[in-house]
Amino acid sequence: MEDFIPVIPRGVRLHFDRVRDLWVLLAPERTINLDPVGLAILNEVDGERSVSQIAGDLAARYDAPVDQITTDMREFLAGLMDRRIMETRP
Amino acid sequence: MNTHAKPTAATTVRPKPPIAMLAELTHRCPLSCPYCSNPLELTKRDAELPTEVWVDVFRQAADLGVLQLHLSGGEPASRRDLVDLVRAARDVGLYTNLITSAIGLTERRLKELDEAGLDHVQLSLQGTDAEMADRIGGYRGGFARKMQAAQWIVDAGFPLTLNAVVHRQNLHQLPRAIEMAVEMKARRIEVAIVQFHGWAMENRAAMMPTREQAAEAGRIVAEARVRLKGQLVLDYVPADYHNDYPKRCMGGWGTTGLNVTPEGKVLPCHAAETIPHLTFDNVRDRPLSEIWYQGAAFQAYRGEDWMQEPCRSCERRKIDFGGCRCQAMAIAGDPAATDPVCIKSPLHGRMVAMADDFAGDDAAVLTYRTGP
Numbered sequence: 001m002e003d004f005i006p007v008i009p010r011g012v013r014l015h016f017d018r019v020r021d022l023w024v025l026l027a028p029e030r031t032i033n034l035d036p037v038g039l040a041i042l043n044e045v046d047g048e049r050s051v052s053q054i055a056g057d058l059a060a061r062y063d064a065p066v067d068q069i070t071t072d073m074r075e076f077l078a079g080l081m082d083r084r085i086m087e088t089r090p
Numbered sequence: 091m092n093t094h095a096k097p098t099a100a101t102t103v104r105p106k107p108p109i110a111m112l113a114e115l116t117h118r119c120p121l122s123c124p125y126c127s128n129p130l131e132l133t134k135r136d137a138e139l140p141t142e143v144w145v146d147v148f149r150q151a152a153d154l155g156v157l158q159l160h161l162s163g164g165e166p167a168s169r170r171d172l173v174d175l176v177r178a179a180r181d182v183g184l185y186t187n188l189i190t191s192a193i194g195l196t197e198r199r200l201k202e203l204d205e206a207g208l209d210h211v212q213l214s215l216q217g218t219d220a221e222m223a224d225r226i227g228g229y230r231g232g233f234a235r236k237m238q239a240a241q242w243i244v245d246a247g248f249p250l251t252l253n254a255v256v257h258r259q260n261l262h263q264l265p266r267a268i269e270m271a272v273e274m275k276a277r278r279i280e281v282a283i284v285q286f287h288g289w290a291m292e293n294r295a296a297m298m299p300t301r302e303q304a305a306e307a308g309r310i311v312a313e314a315r316v317r318l319k320g321q322l323v324l325d326y327v328p329a330d331y332h333n334d335y336p337k338r339c340m341g342g343w344g345t346t347g348l349n350v351t352p353e354g355k356v357l358p359c360h361a362a363e364t365i366p367h368l369t370f371d372n373v374r375d376r377p378l379s380e381i382w383y384q385g386a387a388f389q390a391y392r393g394e395d396w397m398q399e400p401c402r403s404c405e406r407r408k409i410d411f412g413g414c415r416c417q418a419m420a421i422a423g424d425p426a427a428t429d430p431v432c433i434k435s436p437l438h439g440r441m442v443a444m445a446d447d448f449a450g451d452d453a454a455v456l457t458y459r460t461g462p
Contacts, residue, residue, distance in 0.1 A: 011210045011249030019155035026185040028210045084277040
């Protein structure tokens with residue numbers, strides 16, 4: 001999975017919920033409240049960089065172990081992919 | 091008369107803001123499905139809210155905390171201002187979902203909806219072939235038009251959910267409906283066994299699934315969820331009457347969502363008008379926020395103070411909130427009673443017998459919805 005490029009598909013978007021003061025991911029019939037980790041990951045999903053490139057960038061920025069970030073990302077993105085809220089391309 | 095709304099600590103806690111709003115733009119519809127969730131008394135065109143009122147309601151909804159807007163009906167495409175309404179909803183940040191039969195959607199109109207920012211399309215399916223779909227929808231040629239529109243929807247790139255409404259007459263087509271969703275590249279399918287409210291109440295004998303069908307549908311959905319993981323999301327509404335515990339109706343009364351009718355009445359659920367003692371505020375008279383937080387209909391069954399036994403002391407009361415208030419009204423004659431579906435309800439046995447009687451009524455004919 002690390003070599004794949006995550007893409008936020010059409011019909012899914014990040015939205016700042018000003019009433020509840022939090023970031024959410026809006027998708028068909030689903031609203032996902034984002035914690036800071038989820039938001040940090042989604043903010044990096046640009047349809048250009050692969051999972052490993054994003055993990056490397058986040059590790060450098062937050063001075064965190066890249067293995068841990070890769071694990072977090074894989075888990076988070078796989079959960080979204082199962083629900084058709086995230087796609088990947090090679 | 092509302093005799094059980096005495097405010098206590100539990101009911102005076104400020105409710106959370108709603109997440110979803112169902113805007114029933116119109117009751118007009120080219121189809122006449124016998125399970126239509128609209129009320130028996132339909133709103134006429136000249137009583138529908140005008141564009142500018144809907145636009146203001148969308149703004150109020152977004153300010154109130156609504157994130158997801160479902161544009162429904164009737165057939166929402168029957169509104170000539172649909173594109174303007176979608177644009178207005180997107181302008182205030184709402185996730186905009188069109189719930190449609192696709193009759194009345196042209197390629198050009200879909201392009202305009204795309205440009206207006208429509209997020210998602212939910213397409214209803216009355217059957218998997220013309221014979222079934224046109225008979226259930228009561229509209230000859232409807233299936234062919236729907237399939238053509240479905241192609242346009244997919245070609246335009248909209249994410250698509252197929253909404254298969256199933257009942258005794260078409261449940262054998264469920265595997266094919268799931269296959270069609272895959273072929274159409276839908277991301278989701280909602281498999282909804284008919285819930286008996288609105289016009290469906292008139293058609294319980296013709297549409298009630300058999301116990302075997304209800305169980306088989308559960309197996310088909312469970313198998314497809316595993317097989318199609320990551321490809322197709324399946325949401326499932328099981329057969330209500332055959333269950334041992336009631337549905338978690340609306341995720342709790344006045345906790346998650348609200349409905350606005352074509353004439354502007356604000357309801358806690360689409361069937362709430364069947365509860366005779368409730369009175370409903372109208373968006374023409376009162377701000378949406380006040381209606382949500384203080385409206386009598388919303389307050390009526392919030393929290394647990396209204397509950398009777400066996401709900402009041404039941405460990406499941408925080409799971410299903412006593413079930414459906416409209417069903418308690420319809421079957422038990424008391425909207426504060428335990429939903430008679432529940433195995434703990436004194437009426438559960440009657441519900442089981444009714445389900446079997448209806449399911450076995452082979453002579454029953456469909457009563458079609460009429461026009462407003």
